[in-house]
Amino acid sequence: MRRLFAAVAALALWIPARADDASDLDDVFKNVDAKAETLKDLKAEFKQEKQLKVMKRPIVIKGNVSVKKTEKGPRICWASWEVDPDTNEKSAPQKMLVLGDESKLISYSVDEKTGEWTDLGKGKFEVQEFLTIGGSLSGMKKSFGVELGSRPSAGKGWELKMTPTSPRLKKFIKELRVEVDPKEWVVSRIFVLEVAGDTIDIRLSGFKLNEGVDETLYKVPADVKLEEVKLK
Numbered sequence: 001m002r003r004l005f006a007a008v009a010a011l012a013l014w015i016p017a018r019a020d021d022a023s024d025l026d027d028v029f030k031n032v033d034a035k036a037e038t039l040k041d042l043k044a045e046f047k048q049e050k051q052l053k054v055m056k057r058p059i060v061i062k063g064n065v066s067v068k069k070t071e072k073g074p075r076i077c078w079a080s081w082e083v084d085p086d087t088n089e090k091s092a093p094q095k096m097l098v099l100g101d102e103s104k105l106i107s108y109s110v111d112e113k114t115g116e117w118t119d120l121g122k123g124k125f126e127v128q129e130f131l132t133i134g135g136s137l138s139g140m141k142k143s144f145g146v147e148l149g150s151r152p153s154a155g156k157g158w159e160l161k162m163t164p165t166s167p168r169l170k171k172f173i174k175e176l177r178v179e180v181d182p183k184e185w186v187v188s189r190i191f192v193l194e195v196a197g198d199t200i201d202i203r204l205s206g207f208k209l210n211e212g213v214d215e216t217l218y219k220v221p222a223d224v225k226l227e228e229v230k231l232k
Helices: 002-009 021-038 139-144
Strands: 042-049 058-066 075-083 090-099 104-109 113-121 142-152 159-163 172-179 185-193 199-209 225-228
Touching: 021 142, 021 159, 042 075, 139 142
Parallel strands: 113 225
Antiparallel strands: 042 058, 042 199, 058 075, 075 090, 090 104, 104 113, 142 159, 159 172, 172 185, 185 199
């Protein structure tokens, strides 16, 4: 689950592009940011595939993400489980909470009732704005160079190719590709190529916007033991 967080959180200086590409990029950012202004909450299903160079088959994780906007920051819950590609059997349920209003990141095993928490308010945490799936994309420009990958086609949205400009991110990420749904104007796919050659591919679907979110999703059970991990 921490790898999922790394992908999303990783989720800048502007890279010059052709005039028509620059116009398209401006429109994509404007539309996504405008839609984000109208969203109070968002729910979606997701599928993540982690492909390691040393493995033939990817590690598959499925789950649901729920986002609730607050004046002090977003509250996000990633509820996930591993999936056997042959039997489709679920295992290792986990939860990850990004509590923007409390500046906390919490990740724990549902079965083992153990996990970690991190104070996001300490240290320079980059591209934090992008932790809101369904939020603004503008924060990405602080840590990534951006160019247009491709325009919408059958079954695909706008693709933005992002190259890290931050020295910290350059240690881990070689390229980030973000796909934007041209109808809903929310991020529908995040593809990460890591420096080591491994890849993470997250696809979101079944969006439900402004239908309300269960507040209990963001509460950690009293019997879960959390260990503090500090950002470096």
